[in-house]
Structures are given as structure tokens and as C-alpha cells.
Amino acid sequence: MNTVKTALLVFSLGTAISFAVAGLIMVIGRAIRFAEQRASDKS
Amino acid sequence: MPNLLDLFQGVGSLVDSDPKILCARLGLILLGVVLVFLGKRGVLEPLLMIPMGLGMAAVNAGVLFLDPQTAAAVTEQAVAKNAQVQGTLFMAPLVQQTENLMYLMQVDFLQPIYTFAFSNGLIACFVFMGIGVLLDVGYVMARPFESMFLALAAELGTIATFPIAVWFGLTTNQAASIAMVGSADGPMVLFTSLTLAKEYFVPITVVAYLYLGLTYGGYPYLIRALVPKKLRMIRMKSAPTAPISSNAKLIFAVVACTVLCLLFPVAAPLFLSLFVGVAVREAGLKEFENLLSGPVLYGATFLLGLLLGVLCEANTILDPVVLKLLVLGILALLLSGVGGLIGGYCLYFLSGGRYNPVVGIAGVSCVPP
Numbered sequence: 001m002n003t004v005k006t007a008l009l010v011f012s013l014g015t016a017i018s019f020a021v022a023g024l025i026m027v028i029g030r031a032i033r034f035a036e037q038r039a040s041d042k043s
Numbered sequence: 044m045p046n047l048l049d050l051f052q053g054v055g056s057l058v059d060s061d062p063k064i065l066c067a068r069l070g071l072i073l074l075g076v077v078l079v080f081l082g083k084r085g086v087l088e089p090l091l092m093i094p095m096g097l098g099m100a101a102v103n104a105g106v107l108f109l110d111p112q113t114a115a116a117v118t119e120q121a122v123a124k125n126a127q128v129q130g131t132l133f134m135a136p137l138v139q140q141t142e143n144l145m146y147l148m149q150v151d152f153l154q155p156i157y158t159f160a161f162s163n164g165l166i167a168c169f170v171f172m173g174i175g176v177l178l179d180v181g182y183v184m185a186r187p188f189e190s191m192f193l194a195l196a197a198e199l200g201t202i203a204t205f206p207i208a209v210w211f212g213l214t215t216n217q218a219a220s221i222a223m224v225g226s227a228d229g230p231m232v233l234f235t236s237l238t239l240a241k242e243y244f245v246p247i248t249v250v251a252y253l254y255l256g257l258t259y260g261g262y263p264y265l266i267r268a269l270v271p272k273k274l275r276m277i278r279m280k281s282a283p284t285a286p287i288s289s290n291a292k293l294i295f296a297v298v299a300c301t302v303l304c305l306l307f308p309v310a311a312p313l314f315l316s317l318f319v320g321v322a323v324r325e326a327g328l329k330e331f332e333n334l335l336s337g338p339v340l341y342g343a344t345f346l347l348g349l350l351l352g353v354l355c356e357a358n359t360i361l362d363p364v365v366l367k368l369l370v371l372g373i374l375a376l377l378l379s380g381v382g383g384l385i386g387g388y389c390l391y392f393l394s395g396g397r398y399n400p401v402v403g404i405a406g407v408s409c410v411p412p
Contacts, residue, residue: 003206003215011202017306018195021299022187028298029184032291 052107056129067357068103075100087256091348098352102133113150116143133353153353161350164237166343167230168316173340175320176332181287184295197406199382200225204375211367216240221368224251225375227407245354246365250372252351265380270400277399293325383407
């Protein structure tokens with residue numbers, strides 16, 4: 001039973017971290033696109 | 044009249060062996076030949092199976108009676124002058140003491156590569172560098188949540204196999220190592236098993252690479268069994284996304300590598316290896332790109348296959364636990380495939396029937412080399 005709980009805990013943690021990383025990727029992508037847009041507007 | 048069995052020591056050592064070892068050696072020689080055949084036919088991944096199969100056959104055929112000094116280095120204990128210790132001139136993977144290792148590196152031709160490139164995970168890192176160069180991170184950046192969801196769903200095998208492996212009687216470290224086969228990522232399995240369960244990393248890695256080669260042949264049947272033809276035929280229209288520049292991908296590689304290394308330093312070598320490949324590709328460094336995607340990747344793949352085959356020596360892998368690892372490995376990959384398809388089905392229903400569920404199985408990373 002403990003190992004099932006461990007597996008579920010790891011899975012939940014993994015899910016949370018994965019979606020946090022996905023969010024980070026989204027934020028990074030948007031920040032880069034914004035910076036590129038500003039650079040091209042200035043030029 | 045010289046004793047023929049002393050002259051042809053491969054045969055002599057077979058005759059002198061325990062019946063179990065004799066059968067194991069003959070079985071592994073045959074298995075090695077079959078792997079080469081299946082690799083040539085394309086049923087299994089030839090890049091790995093041909094060197095692996097030949098290595099397996101050669102190491103089980105080329106067993107001789109070691110001289111006393113080499114025997115003492117391999118067994119790491121004093122050996123009588125007339126003792127008949129069997130071994131090979133390929134490598135001794137279980138030797139730990141530095142003095143014995145230094146001696147064997149001058150005797151066994153693959154020992155330097157094993158000690159300095161395989162057992163410390165360097166070969167796995169070289170493979171990841173090559174993969175990084177071949178990898179386009181554009182889709183992950185364009186659709187991060189969708190990609191992450193499918194990847195998570197395809198980890199069902201890893202998560203579910205862990206408690207089953209503990210129930211089979213493995214320790215938590217060993218269970219985690221074999222459960223990693225569900226990630227379908229060869230270098231990751233090698234790295235994890237070297238870190239968590241060094242005593243079983245040989246059978247775990249061999250099982251993983253064998254099965255990863257088989258998934259190419261097996262997964263289409265799983266897809267046909269679980270996804271009806273009507274859904275398999277769905278043609279997905281690619282939704283327009285803003286183009287992602289090389290600069291953006293390069294910045295992403297740098298930031299992602301740094302953040303992931305901060306969060307998980309134990310896996311930092313693999314993160315660096317993957318993202319340095321991505322960075323080289325996106326920075327347009329053609330010479331490095333050719334180097335990493337050519338000699339480094341294929342050189343590492345070749346040596347990996349050869350070393351894995353040579354590690355399958357009867358004495359090293361003859362352990363009752365290997366049978367459990369065989370069962371758990373296939374279970375992990377099967378459940379990961381099922382998990383990926385479940386993820387595909389979730390996206391199918393969430394998108395109102397526009398998403399082809401078969402795409403979910405792409406969440407299983409499946410990187411044998």
C-alpha cells in the first residue's frame with residue numbers, strides 16, 4: 001500500500017511540475033515573442 | 044599429444060562448465076545470432092541489434108581459462124596457481140578496486156571504454172547530445188500544455204510498474220530502475236539504473252534496449268486493438284501558430300536547461316547534453332551539428348550496442364531476478380503505450396472529435412539509440 005501511495009504521490013508531483021514547466025515554456029515563449037516584436041518595431 | 048580442450052579453450056571451458064552455465068552460454072550465442080538476423084531484417088533496430096547480437100555471441104563463445112594474475116584481478120581475490128578460472132578478454136564489469144581496474148584496462152580491450160564511458164553515463168550523454176541536435180523544440184514551445192499532457196499520459200507505465208515491481212519482491216531502487224523502462228528512453232534507463240540499482244543495470248539496460256527495439260513492431264498492433272479504424276482515419280488540420288524563430292528556440296534551450304538543472308541536479312548531465320545539442324542546432328553551428336549528429340551520435344550508439352552485447356555474458360546475467368525484469372519491462376512499455384492512447388482519447392473528446400487519438404502514442408518517447 002505504501003508503494004502505491006508513493007507512486008501516486010510521485011505522479012501527482014510529476015503532474016504538477018510538468019504543468020508548471022509547460023506554463024514556464026509558455027511564458028518564456030511569449031516573452032521572447034514580445035521582445036522580438038519590440039525589436040522589429042524599433043527597427 | 045596436446046589436450047584438444049586446452050588448445051580450443053572456448054570449447055574446453057564449455058565442457059568444464061556447470062550445466063546451467065553451459066545451457067546459458069549456448070542459448071545466448073543462439074540469441075545473439077537471432078538478434079543479428081532480426082536486425083538485418085529490420086524487425087528490430089539494426090543500429091543496436093547487429094553490434095549487440097554479435098557481441099553477445101562472441102562473449103559467450105570466447106570464454107577461456109585466465110592466467111593467475113588476470114584471474115586474481117577479475118575475481119578480486121587471491122587465486123591458486125593451478126586454479127581454472129574462466130573469463131574473457133572483453134571486459135570485467137563487476138570489478139571495483141582501482142588497482143584491478145588499471146590492470147584489466149591493459150588486458151581487456153573494451154575495459155577502458157566500459158570504465159570511462161559506459162559505467163559513468165558518458166555514452167548516454169553523447170547519445171542525448173546527438174538527439175538534441177535532431178530535436179525541434181518548436182512544437183513544445185507552440186503547444187506546451189498539449190505536449191506535456193501527452194508525455195504525462197505516456198508515463199502510465201513508469202508509475203504503474205513501480206508498485207507492481209515492489210510487489211514482485213524488488214527493492215524500491217530496483218523497482219524504480221525497471222519502471223523507468225516505461226519512459227521508453229534508453230539513455231534515461233541506463234542513467235537511472237546506474238544511479239539507483241548498479242547491481243542490476245546490465246539486465247535492466249539490456250531488457251530496455253531489446254524491448255525498445257521491439258516497440259516499433261509491437262505498437263501498431265496495440266493501436267489497431269485500442270483505436271477503431273474510423274478514429275485512426277481522422278485527418279488533423281494543423282492549427283495556425285505564430286512561427287518560432289531560431290533565436291526563440293535558443294533562448295528557450297538556455298533557460299530550460301538552467302531551470303531544470305536547478306530543480307533536478309541529479310539529472311543535470313542529461314539536461315546539459317540534450318540542450319547543448321538543441322543550442323548548437325538553433326545557433327546554426329553547422330560543424331558542431333554535423334559532429335554531434337554524425338560521429339558522436341552514431342559512434343556512441345555503436346559502442347552502446349557492442350558493450351550491451353558483451354555485457355550479456357552468461358555468468359553476469361544468470362540471475363533469477365532477470366525473469367522478473369523481463370516481465371516488468373514489457374509491462375511498463377505496454378502500459379505506457381496504453382497511457383499514451385488514453386491521453387490521445389482525452390484530447391479527442393476535449394477537441395470535439397478533431398484530434399486523432401493515435402497521436403497520443405507519440406508521447407512515448409521511444410529513443411532506443
